[in-house]
Amino acid sequence: MRRMTATSACVSHVPRLEDMAQNAQHRSVSIAMVDNDRMALMALSSLLTRAGFTVIWTAQLGAAAIQRCIRPQDRPDVLLADMALSDMTGIDVCRAVRRWAPDLPMVGVTAYDPAVYRDAALAAGAAAVISKDDIATIAATVRELSTSRSPAIIPDHGTGAPDRTVTSANALHDVPTQPSDSSAQSMQAHPHSTQSSQPQRSFALSAQQAAIMRRYADGRSTEEIAAELGISKGTIFSQVARVRDKLHASDRDEAVALCRRYLRM
Template sequence: MGEARNRNIRIGIVDNDPYALKMFGALIERMSSDFAVIWTCDLGAVAISRCLSPTKRPDVLVTDMSMGDVPGTEVCRAIRTKTPEVGLVGVTSYALASFHDEAARCGAQALVGKTDLNGIALAIRNAAQGLSTNELVLGDEGSGNSLSFMDAATAYAVLEDTSYAHRGALSGKERDTLRMYADGSTTKEIAERLGISVATVATFERRALAKLGARSRAHAISICVKRHEI
């Protein structure tokens, strides 16, 4: 997605209000000569399908949070569990606090008010590079929000792993984390090798310990060695 700096940023938009969708698409294209709206749709399910299609995938999806068929948060989750290659920007006419934490959990890189055109442009540019935008929720409205938006790669790693974890076994990244600790790697080295943050490494370790019923990292490694899992 870093190539977006050298070419148009290809944007998909989903909003269940067709009139707002048409107007919003025109506004986004006028924000910058770098922005190219390649498609719009009014169904979350259609947006998910297009974002997962090799031929229709945009660099950034701008999604309304309140939609009839699939909520914007679930659109983000469905895409982010499958790929880190599409930047996800949520927009809403409601108070940002209404959707902020759930949007962050579901893998969005930003949440912006629909009237904040400068904020939308900034969020799109950042998301096209896989980056998050956390500075748009300010003042009293943002004070109650406990979660930060993750970059696309970290969100993908977390959500992909969570999806696997629901099946009850150690996920691949949990095993990799314990294996690298067993080999003597530091948390920072593991983060660099997996392309994730130090905090995400810690999350994988905590999940592994909880699943194994282990008292410590060393105990978890011992259990995995005995089970031939690492």
């Protein structure tokens, strides 16, 4: 699957965004974005501003985004989080923000297949995972979330195009960070009721994890990867172990095979 850059992917949707900018209700909606790709931040910020939204801040590190979302004075109406960051995953960002600002709607964005991140993102509190090239749907989702202040299902408009959006109407409410008294009692009475019989793989890899696995998929040795990325072999082994845990892979070869299959490495 070809990975599209935010700049090139967004251009084809500009006319639709200009039409949407005529809607005055967008003007009051504030957005914050976290993405380790500076060019992607610039492109998305420009296009969403033209659509009538107000981008109040951007961040390239997940930790910085979490810190700003915790502060009420910096909290946007909607947070856009890239699924693959440098210091952590977008899933980690959503999970942390949801703990400290549970009423803040969040939308995951990705240059890859949104379905790869669906389950983990929704469980972490994101209302949707949308392809970065689908700017019109990102804008529509932000507008809907800012209006309802709760996650909403984005309707299928019957275009016949592949589904590039993954949403859940109750994502923020179905999986509370800390269970209420009633839910805790229910979990004690039915300890296995919320657990799947099969382990759920998470392909929400960090940027470094993805870089390592991509090089293994290309046939590089550990020594070559360490030299190319400027990191130690110990760091590589540690990151591969985390990837194996996420993918429930028995060894590195299985993890590489899964990345090749689902992430098109």
